[in-house]
Amino acid sequence: MPPQPQPPSPAPLPASLPARRGWFISVEGIDGAGKSAHLEAMAQALRAQGQSVLCTREPGGTPLGERLRELLLHERMDALSETLLAFAARREHLLQVIAPALRQGTTVLCDRFTDATFAYQGGGRSQPWAWIEQLQAWVQGGHALPPPPAAAPGQQADAGAADADAGSGGDSGLLQPDCTLWFDLPPAVAAQRLRQARTPDRFEQEAQAFFERVAQGYARCAAQQPARFVRIHADAPLAQVQAEVLAALRARGLLAPTPQA
Ligand SMILES: Nc1ncnc2c1ncn2[C@@H]1O[C@H](COP(=O)(O)OP(=O)(O)O)[C@@H](O)[C@H]1O
Numbered sequence: 001m002p003p004q005p006q007p008p009s010p011a012p013l014p015a016s017l018p019a020r021r022g023w024f025i026s027v028e029g030i031d032g033a034g035k036s037a038h039l040e041a042m043a044q045a046l047r048a049q050g051q052s053v054l055c056t057r058e059p060g061g062t063p064l065g066e067r068l069r070e071l072l073l074h075e076r077m078d079a080l081s082e083t084l085l086a087f088a089a090r091r092e093h094l095l096q097v098i099a100p101a102l103r104q105g106t107t108v109l110c111d112r113f114t115d116a117t118f119a120y121q122g123g124g125r126s127q128p129w130a131w132i133e134q135l136q137a138w139v140q141g142g143h144a145l146p147p148p149p150a151a152a153p154g155q156q157a158d159a160g161a162a163d164a165d166a167g168s169g170g171d172s173g174l175l176q177p178d179c180t181l182w183f184d185l186p187p188a189v190a191a192q193r194l195r196q197a198r199t200p201d202r203f204e205q206e207a208q209a210f211f212e213r214v215a216q217g218y219a220r221c222a223a224q225q226p227a228r229f230v231r232i233h234a235d236a237p238l239a240q241v242q243a244e245v246l247a248a249l250r251a252r253g254l255l256a257p258t259p260q261a
């Protein structure tokens with residue numbers, strides 16, 4: 001009898017891989033909400049506690065993703081094309097950067113992720129929510145990862161674990177952030193901040209009504225996944241927002257509590 005073909009055996013995992021992966025944290029909010037102003041401080045606080053941290057962004061994070069970002073931010077296009085390009089950039093980002101870093105135990109701090117597509121293309125541009133959910137399932141499904149790290153001592157275990165979609169390996173099998181910090185503030189305040197800050201890109205040139213719809217999109221995401229989302233009251237002085245951000249990371253067990261004086 002001729003030899004029967006053998007099914008391929010799974011490649012063994014390298015012995016050096018940690019049993020647990022890194023945290024996946026995203027930050028979200030309308031343009032001018034103050035996300036960028038806090039990312040570095042968050043990274044520093046996590047690194048000070050011994051975590052290896054990778055800061056990245058969407059759209060972008062890979063050479064192709066950065067080229068797609070240029071198109072998204074500066075070329076006029078159809079709203080579905082915009083949605084598809086955002087997910088094309090995300091697919092590259094997940095495969096090349098985010099999943100490998102998480103597997104190595106690195107904490108990934110991502111300036112925007114899929115909630116931005118729900119908010120901007122779903123809320124802002126009225127693309128059907130179900131289309132974005134379908135794209136999310138295609139792009140973020142099937143990334144098998146180890147569980148996230150244990151929470152810092154004395155803190156809530158596995159942030160976001162109550163949401164089926166948080167982290168990887170939930171019921172839906174989607175690779176999602178473990179925790180999303182949502183910088184929430186009125187669009188009028190964000191517009192006032194941006195007027196003084198920078199030359200506006202294609203999204204930042206949109207009318208306030210657009211940002212009202214984007215903000216509603218974020219509120220809908222937060223209502224759908226309350227355990228993953230942390231609402232940051234971003235309409236406050238910088239130092240106060242920063243304290244709230246660090247307190248949120250501590251409450252989720254992503255940062256250890258500050259030692260008592
Ligand atoms: N809490 C705050 N109070 C006042 N101004 C702020 C605050 N947070 C950020 N800003 C300013 O608002 C502008 C937009 O902030 P930025 O961090 O770039 O927002 P985003 O990254 O969310 O678009 C910047 O000029 C920044 O210095």
Ligand SMILES: Cc1cn([C@H]2C[C@H](O)[C@@H](COP(=O)(O)OP(=O)(O)O)O2)c(=O)[nH]c1=O
Nearest residue numbers: 031058059086112113116117120121203204
């Ligand atoms: C990730 C993502 C971003 N965007 C938009 C939101 C922002 O207006 C823009 C990216 O800008 P942003 O990351 O806020 O950069 P900066 O702070 O330097 O302006 O892209 C989408 O419309 N859909 C998406 O899926």
